């Protein structure tokens with residue numbers, strides 16, 4: 178017997194309609210690549226999104242088509258989020274930090290039909306345009322005054338001209354909620370990037386879950402600043418959850434340094450923000466150097482790579498900002514788990530509570546997890562036994578875009594992460610399987626070793642990698658970037674591990690680098706370090 182309730186499809190356009198109707202006066206503030214600040218309301222944004230949907234029709238981009246973007250976090254990019262998906266077209270957010278060859282490969286693989294780009298990427302797009310065979314229209318996200326006098330891009334269009342020529346009346350189409358809504362490629366640190374094609378249904382369900390109190394905890398009184406780019410896994414869902422909850426949105430454009438972010442946090446009264454650890458290190462360093470305090474910030478979401486305990490303590494203890502250490506990946510939309518305490522943790526001492534918060538947390542309803550050994554047997558939730566982390570749920574990938582075979586194993590998605598799960602269901606990521614250090618047949622968690630090093634006052638960044646060892650197969654080598662104006666020796670760092678990890682986990686050696694290699698989503702490139710130090714002679718070898 179079926180239930181008797183309405184079966185309204187879960188569509189992204191409904192978020193926009195809700196935001197316009199119920200939070201029409203709420204503000205969206207953007208630092209533009211043009212250099213100034215732009216402000217308008219959800220109501221004005223919705224009207225412009227309708228014009229844009231009409232413009233897509235004029236450009237002959239229809240349902241099932243793909244519209245690509247190369248843009249920072251700004252209001253025009255947000256309009257594309259809603260107009261493109263709302264019209265039944267797929268929004269493909271390209272990562273401008275990728276190499277031009279990779280961008281050309283991805284755009285070709287996706288068969289993008291139109292490209293909307295920020296003017297700061299004009300030289301890149303001009304260089305790429307001849308290689309983008311599937312793209313029939315190029316649109317600069319600018320007004321007439323900011324258009325280039327001439328460009329090698331054939332028939333370059335002006336975004337504001339397109340909108341001005343259209344009506345702001347448009348009926349959002351109603352279609353199957355499983356229709357594709359947006360597309361994001363993984364960074365492809367191993368092999369070619371892979372496309373993850375989200376649906377309206379997966380996006381809305383993810384937004385409901387990510388807005389929950391034990392997740393991003395968003396409400397209409399919040400002011401949200403996504404530092405995480407709109408081209409990195411849909412800015413972790415914040416463009417959707419902000420409209421779902423009626424929160425004010427602050428979009429930082431291209432200026433993501435500590436000083437620019439701090440100013441924007443203070444000027445706009447930001448209460449919640451999200452980003453990767455490298456960004457927060459820049460902000461914390463700036464604030465420390467200048468003796469600055471937050472006036473409004475309440476919560477910070479940290480993910481994408483492990484949040485070092487020293488960073489957690491800096492936010493929580495020095496700045497009284499609540500840290501949500503979250504875990505997810507492109508293939509999981511991304512939000513799966515966050516490190517929010519349970520009632521049972523209420524009596525914990527400060528340091529013990531921080532130890533729980535340093536984990537990657539427990540899953541929100543909708544995501545199912547387990548860990549398995551190399552033979553695929555499920556492991557115990559004892560908080561000690563590391564295994565392959567597997568996930569499943571309605572916003573987890575089933576198949577990569579245009580791929581024939583599914584990566585699923587018994588219906589579970591293998592994340593490629595190594596983790597323990599404790600009795601309370603808290604995940605602790607010890608490594609990525611490709612970063613694991615296997616010494617004498619046992620795994621050494623490189624993230625733990627990095628976290629210890631990050632607790633040293635002279636360490637700006639630390640990576641722990643495996644180097645070949647004649648007796649143990651592999652042993653850990655610690656790679657360190659020192660903080661400017663500080664000094665610390667190899668021996669001091671090795672001694673720093675005493676009592677903090679099991680003795681045999683202590684790195685065998687330390688090397689210093691001037692700058693850590695950083696990838697296009699702000700994470701350390703350990704693969705590059707492994708390559709560089711492949712022949713490093715360990716003193717223990």
Ligand code: ADP
Pocket residue numbers: 363364365366410479480481482483484502503504505506507508537592593594606608609698700
């Ligand atoms: P990529 O880095 O491959 O572009 P994602 O941005 O999707 O892909 O990153 C997902 C990966 O990032 C996870 O599989 C995990 O290894 C790592 N990651 C994400 N959040 C955390 C976290 N809080 N702690 C440790 N690792 C994390």
